[in-house]
Amino acid sequence: MTESQDNDQRASFPLDLSPSPEVAEDDSHFEVGLTEDTLALVAELAATRTRLLDEIGNVIVGQKDVLDLILTALFAGGHCLMTGVPGLAKTLMVSSLSKTLSLGFKRIQFTPDLMPTDITGTMVLAEGHSAHRTFVFQSGPVFTNILLADEINRTPPKTQAALLESMQERMVTVGGTTYQLPKPFLVLATQNPIEQEGTYTLPEAQLDRFLFLVQVDYPSLDEEQEILVRTTMDAMPSLSSLITGEKIIQFQKLVRRVPVSRYVANYAARLARATRPDDPLAPDFVPKWVQWGCGPRAGQSLLLAAKAHVLLNGRFNVSVSDIRQFVHPVFRHRFGLNFTAASEGYSTDDVIDWLIDAVPVIYDEKDAKPKLMNRVWGALSRKQKAGVKQYG
16 A cells, blocks of 8 residues: 555544543543542552562563553453463563462463363362262362463363353352352463464453453563573572552452543444444444454443553543553454455454544533534644645
């Protein structure tokens, strides 16, 4: 595609009526009237994030964006799936995080011969008090706070599906009896690129349970040099526990209390609906490239991620820019491309880039926001600065 064609394609998208970054960051009217206790919790969570990142940084070099997403998933009460080639410290990041939290931690190495009962547990025959044998439940490794599902796509879908109930309902049903999982409960899974040998594609229902799909990339030259120096020494630094499970639950409840403007929720809903080929809100390119779109859980995940993000950064208000920051990790595993898109070399991230440009923000009159013409003028100015030709 030539530069002029690319500019024409962008110019055909609706105007971006979102506020400029200066206006978006100034949307702090929700913070007025907060109690001192709530403000103290917000400040404490932001300080906790900094201390956790500094502590994990004693072992992990770089990957700050990945660690930020994992912490966001933790406090949003969601699960995280990390994709990357072997050797990028995916497992080490999870195990290092667990050491900084006063929580239970277990690891499952997914292999082709792993069975569902190896994850959830099973009924075993045990001797009773009066020489009678009875079946008792022996819990599996899923009964923990942080579960590392290592190389989850190395096992068939039958075993992968054993995590569905525990990830969504936080419970396990075995032998007709339901057992509650400890709180908080977080699944941090790693997987190898599907193009590699011996991998099984995760079912769509399984993928939808993950709040984020995080792509772990190679380190920079300076980071890799530091990795080589640190990992070839005679000892690794030890990590300290910085936060308890009770405090994490308190912060997770605080995330749910963060208010969201109606126009922000509307924007998240329309982003999700725009991925569905048969929806009237879908841009023209979606029916051409997309086979199926995101469900309502995508919009829920966007709001929860944005809420946790603003608290981790010491704020109590969610803006459109906060929503946009998480569209890629929230959406990229929740809709599928058709054969045409795959043959053209497009990825879900490419479609998400187009969606962010194509879906405008529609403001609610109840929200104190810039007037419509001011927003249109700002959108035109931003497009002119980007060098995109406007058509009357």
